[in-house]
Amino acid sequence: MRIIRVNDYDEMSKKAASMVASQMILKSDSVLGLATGDTPIGMYKELVKLYNNKEIDFSDVKSFNLDEYYGLSDDNTQSYHYYMMNNLFNKVNIKRENINILSGIAKDIEKECLSYDEKIKNAGGIDIQILGIGVNGHIGFNEPSVNFEAGTHLVNLDKKTIESNSRFFESMEEVPKSALSMGIKTIMQSKVIVLLANGEAKAEAIYKSINGKICPEVPASILQLHNNVNVIVDEAAAKLLKNY
Ligand code: PGA
Numbered sequence: 001m002r003i004i005r006v007n008d009y010d011e012m013s014k015k016a017a018s019m020v021a022s023q024m025i026l027k028s029d030s031v032l033g034l035a036t037g038d039t040p041i042g043m044y045k046e047l048v049k050l051y052n053n054k055e056i057d058f059s060d061v062k063s064f065n066l067d068e069y070y071g072l073s074d075d076n077t078q079s080y081h082y083y084m085m086n087n088l089f090n091k092v093n094i095k096r097e098n099i100n101i102l103s104g105i106a107k108d109i110e111k112e113c114l115s116y117d118e119k120i121k122n123a124g125g126i127d128i129q130i131l132g133i134g135v136n137g138h139i140g141f142n143e144p145s146v147n148f149e150a151g152t153h154l155v156n157l158d159k160k161t162i163e164s165n166s167r168f169f170e171s172m173e174e175v176p177k178s179a180l181s182m183g184i185k186t187i188m189q190s191k192v193i194v195l196l197a198n199g200e201a202k203a204e205a206i207y208k209s210i211n212g213k214i215c216p217e218v219p220a221s222i223l224q225l226h227n228n229v230n231v232i233v234d235e236a237a238a239k240l241l242k243n244y
Contacts, residue, residue, distance in 0.1 A: 001210060001224060003244040004232045009198045012232045013042025016130065019194050019230065020047060021056045023128045029060040031120075033129030033187075034088075035140075036065065036080045039196045040130055044087040051092045058094040062123050064116070065101040066131070066140040066187075069176035070154060072104040078168055079104060102152070102180040109180065113152040117186055129190035133197050136160045137205040137218040141181035144217045150183035184222055193229045195220065197237040206233055207240035 006012045020043070024030050034040075050056045065080060074081035081101050089099055100119060106112035120126060131139050136158055138144070143158040156178050157165075169175045187193070197206050209220035210231065223229045238244070 002230045003210065003238075003241070004230060005238050005244070006232060006234050008234050009042055012196055012198055012234050013040075013046050015232050016040070016043040016194055016196055017046030017050060019192075020128060020130070021050050023192070024056050024058075024061060027127060028057065029062070030127045031123045031125065032061060032063045033126040033182075033190055034063050034065050034084065035130045035132050035196075036067070036083045037132045039132035039198060041087060043130070043196070047088065048091045058092045060098075061094055062098040063089075063094065063100060064120055064123075064126060064182075066129075067179050067181040068102040068104045070104050070109075070178040070180060071176055074101075074103070078174075104176075104180065106180075109154050113154065113180060116182070117151045120186065120189075126190040128192045128194060129187060131187070131193060131195045131220075133195060133202055133205050133209065133220050134158075134161055135164055135201055135205055137209055137220045139184075139195070139220045139223070140187060141179040142184050142187075142219040144219060146184055146216050146219050148184045148216060148222055151185050152180065152182050155179050155181050184219065188222065188226055190226075191228065193223060193226055195223065195229060195231045196233075197231070198234040200236040200239065202233075202237040203240045206231070206237050207242075210244070211240075211242050 068080045072079040141155045166175045208218045214221045
């Protein structure tokens with residue numbers, strides 16, 4: 001694992017955007033694995049700036065998002081479809097047919113998940129996968145005690161995740177209790193992984209994922225076995241790290 005310590009959220013966002021941009025410059029038809037949540041918003045802003053400055057071009061890029069809430073339609077303002085359109089896709093020249101996000105309202109969820117993994121494979125695999133991390137160490141929506149062998153699947157969300165996500169919803173009842181998520185197996189097949197974490201709330205999860213033992217209770221710990229992981233952490237999220 002390559003640990004890149006930065007001072008703050010801005011520096012984390014700029015470095016992450018530079019890594020994605022470099023990948024796109026090296027391979028114009030790159031396959032991007034994208035994440036949602038608060039963490040990557042700054043990175044998307046930087047990518048839009050680079051696009052507006054004509055430094056990067058999304059016309060041949062394909063994207064696959066990590067996850068989507070079960071039961072939310074694309075136009076629901078809390079859906080990750082909506083988030084991605086708002087934060088990135090509506091602002092750059094990516095082709096609609098090259099955008100892939102799991103459908104939270106697919107009739108046949110199993111088929112939706114299986115065909116998602118198949119589509120990733122047919123696209124040649126993910127060149128660079130962006131990840132955030134949950135306070136419980138989840139990546140995507142792979143919650144503690146996950147099966148490391150699982151591909152894309154339907155997940156019951158952990159209590160901590162539901163609590164953490166409730167900040168985006170008006171009431172606890174509205175917070176989805178399950179989601180579709182790329183599995184650990186799918187994530188681990190990405191060629192390059194960039195994990196982003198900022199803020200003290202993530203310090204314990206980062207410490208356990210990097211310094212702890214590899215175990216299903218800390219899903220992100222599996223990344224220790226991947227041969228090209230870059231972890232960009234600000235000082236607050238890195239504060240418990242040892243030897244880095
Ligand atoms: P956050 O979520 O970026 O909103 O903190 C990260 C995650 O839960 O994976």
